[in-house]
Amino acid sequence: MKLNELIACLSFYRKYGENDVTITGVTMDSREVGPGDLFICIRGFKTDGHQYISKAIEQGAAAIVAMEYTELEDTPLVVVSDTKRAMAQIASCFYSDPTSGLDLIGVTGTNGKTTVTYLLDEIFTEDRKSTGVIGTIQTKISEQTYDVSNTTPDAVSLNRFFHKMTEEDVDVAMMEVSSHALDQGRVYGLDFDVAVFTNLSQDHLDYHKDMDDYLRAKSLLFSQLGNHYDNGKKKFAVINRDDAAADILIKSSAQPVLTYGLEQGDIHALDIRTSETGISFTMVTPAGNVEVSSSLIGTFSVYNMLAAAGAAIARGVGLETIASAFARTKGVPGRLEPVSAGQSYGIVVDYAHTPDSLENVLKTLKGVCEGDLRVVIGCGGERDTGKRPAMADIAMTFADDVYFTSDNPRSEDPESILNDMTDHLSGEYRRITDRKEAIRRAVTSCRSKDILLIAGKGHETYQEINGEKIDFDDRKIAEQSVKQGRM
Numbered sequence: 001m002k003l004n005e006l007i008a009c010l011s012f013y014r015k016y017g018e019n020d021v022t023i024t025g026v027t028m029d030s031r032e033v034g035p036g037d038l039f040i041c042i043r044g045f046k047t048d049g050h051q052y053i054s055k056a057i058e059q060g061a062a063a064i065v066a067m068e069y070t071e072l073e074d075t076p077l078v079v080v081s082d083t084k085r086a087m088a089q090i091a092s093c094f095y096s097d098p099t100s101g102l103d104l105i106g107v108t109g110t111n112g113k114t115t116v117t118y119l120l121d122e123i124f125t126e127d128r129k130s131t132g133v134i135g136t137i138q139t140k141i142s143e144q145t146y147d148v149s150n151t152t153p154d155a156v157s158l159n160r161f162f163h164k165m166t167e168e169d170v171d172v173a174m175m176e177v178s179s180h181a182l183d184q185g186r187v188y189g190l191d192f193d194v195a196v197f198t199n200l201s202q203d204h205l206d207y208h209k210d211m212d213d214y215l216r217a218k219s220l221l222f223s224q225l226g227n228h229y230d231n232g233k234k235k236f237a238v239i240n241r242d243d244a245a246a247d248i249l250i251k252s253s254a255q256p257v258l259t260y261g262l263e264q265g266d267i268h269a270l271d272i273r274t275s276e277t278g279i280s281f282t283m284v285t286p287a288g289n290v291e292v293s294s295s296l297i298g299t300f301s302v303y304n305m306l307a308a309a310g311a312a313i314a315r316g317v318g319l320e321t322i323a324s325a326f327a328r329t330k331g332v333p334g335r336l337e338p339v340s341a342g343q344s345y346g347i348v349v350d351y352a353h354t355p356d357s358l359e360n361v362l363k364t365l366k367g368v369c370e371g372d373l374r375v376v377i378g379c380g381g382e383r384d385t386g387k388r389p390a391m392a393d394i395a396m397t398f399a400d401d402v403y404f405t406s407d408n409p410r411s412e413d414p415e416s417i418l419n420d421m422t423d424h425l426s427g428e429y430r431r432i433t434d435r436k437e438a439i440r441r442a443v444t445s446c447r448s449k450d451i452l453l454i455a456g457k458g459h460e461t462y463q464e465i466n467g468e469k470i471d472f473d474d475r476k477i478a479e480q481s482v483k484q485g486r487m
């Protein structure tokens with residue numbers, strides 16, 4: 001594609017250098033630049049992409065997009081006021097505006113995004129559609145999966161994935177949209193057809209100034225819902241009516257809103273019944289009522305099902321199809337995932353890493369636990385430090401036996417993270433910095449009918465210490481601990 005054609009998608013820019021070169025790739029990382037690539041300079045949190053212009057040119061960059069003028073010999077330079085937004089527009093244009101040809105559902109909120117996208121994947125698969133999913137665990141395009149390092153990838157990777165989806169004849173794509181992504185413009189210009197809001201509670205206050213700032217970032221998904229040029233598709237926002245942020249999000253939505261809630265909203269639940277095998281309820285919707293029965297447990301799972309149902313209804317899926325997907329679902333890897341090694345007590349691995357999710361999961365397990373409820377829990381390094389005492393308090397309040405340990409300390413000292421969690425506590429608890437040892441000790445203490453929750457890492461298969469990722473899987477460690485206990 002020619003540079004001039006590519007930059008025509010930008011609203012304002014100044015181009016230096018007359019030559020109209022051919023662009024064969026787009027990247028924001030000098031380490032990935034190859035001959036013919038357009039290198040876009042991003043001012044990041046750690047470094048400034050403008051520092052790598054000469055390196056990019058040495059590696060064959062055909063043109064540069066930057067936020068400031070710099071003297072370049074033969075390479076054309078395009079100067080814009082915001083390279084993050086420009087990158088999103090250029091990426092969309094380079095990959096032929098792939099989201100306009102897909103049904104795209106974006107899911108945002110503090111907790112439940114991965115779960116709702118997985119439920120939607122199951123619903124649309126049940127509806128015989130070809131699907132794509134982008135989120136925390138992986139990117140999936142039809143049957144092919146790709147590793148990811150962010151819940152919401154950067155704009156270039158996103159548009160590349162969506163382009164691949166159109167090539168693979170994917171009908172519907174579901175993606176998690178993090179507040180970081182919204183704030184950084186990673187999803188800017190994507191043609192969302194449905195935007196879903198799950199809930200808002202404390203997280204990421206290391207990044208966002210306060211909860212209002214966090215909510216403002218989330219609201220961008222709803223205010224930008226109408227931004228893409230009108231291609232005749234009917235768009236909807238699907239919003240949790242029970243959440244305190246609902247009114248603000250409803251007001252910011254550029255499109256009609258479908259609300260959901262336990263007892264209120266366009267889509268809600270009647271007569272919720274819980275049993276050892278799961279949950280059932282009557283789902284009331286604008287399209288009529290349907291009986292839902294699923295092996296998922298906990299009130300939060302009802303919310304996730306209502307959210308997914310709302311988005312599916314907005315795309316015209318029938319109620320029977322939705323109910324049959326819920327009946328089939330086996331849940332999401334690392335979310336209330338049972339570990340079974342023939343033991344007489346329960347072990348559950350879950351991704352709760354916020355105060356609200358931990359409280360939800362502990363309360364849910366308490367409701368089905370006939371013995372003692374035990375928990376292994378830590379807090380991540382380089383993440384919202386306010387979560388640490390709050391999560392520790394919740395563990396102490398809802399569990400009978402608490403093991404505080406490490407969860408991805410990253411560059412922080414694991415002991416100081418644990419101090420943040422435990423300094424203010426007065427009750428009895430165990431503090432075992434080594435996560436493997438903490439799991440082993442917790443497993444050893446379990447008796448018949450107890451439940452052990454190993455929280456925080458869910459599907460993760462590593463522990464990040466000092467910038468290094470070491471193999472670590474809570475599910476495998478728990479299983480090994482049960483087996484070793486028998487020897």
Ligand SMILES: CC(=O)N[C@H]1[C@@H](OP(=O)(O)OP(=O)(O)OC[C@H]2O[C@@H](n3ccc(=O)[nH]c3=O)[C@H](O)[C@@H]2O)O[C@H](CO)[C@@H](O)[C@@H]1O[C@H](C)C(=O)N[C@@H](C)C(=O)N[C@H](CCC(=O)O)C(=O)O
Pocket residue numbers: 028029030031041042043044045046047048049052149150151152153154155178179180181186
């Ligand atoms: C704080 C944050 O959000 N950082 C994100 C940001 O990176 P950054 O600003 O630090 O980038 P940087 O390292 O300063 O580099 C700036 C620019 O220079 C370029 N560069 C850099 C070095 C070099 O040699 N050459 C070069 O060209 C880089 O490619 C980049 O374009 O932009 C990158 C590309 O989009 C992201 O991968 C990165 O996510 C980091 C890894 C991260 O940990 N992010 C977390 C906080 C995050 O985004 N989390 C949310 C989910 C949270 C949740 O819902 O729970 C997510 O969506 O994953």
Ligand SMILES: Nc1ncnc2c1ncn2[C@@H]1O[C@H](COP(=O)(O)OP(=O)(O)OP(=O)(O)O)[C@@H](O)[C@H]1O
Pocket residue numbers: 109110111112113114115116136151176198199300301303304334335336350351352353356357358360361458
């Ligand atoms: N609707 C919900 N409300 C509160 N907690 C929930 C809800 N759904 C799931 N959880 C809890 O939150 C954890 C994470 O769920 P999930 O992975 O679906 O959320 P997420 O929003 O994708 O998280 P992340 O921000 O890390 O991507 C689950 O393991 C469970 O403990």
Ligand SMILES: N[C@H](CCC[C@H](N)C(=O)O)C(=O)O
Pocket residue numbers: 151353379380381383407408456457460
């Ligand atoms: N997407 C979340 C994941 C947290 C998972 C937890 N295991 C941790 O490392 O803190 C984050 O980056 O905040």
Ligand SMILES: [Mg+2]
Pocket residue numbers: 113114115135136137151176
């Ligand atoms: Mg997720």
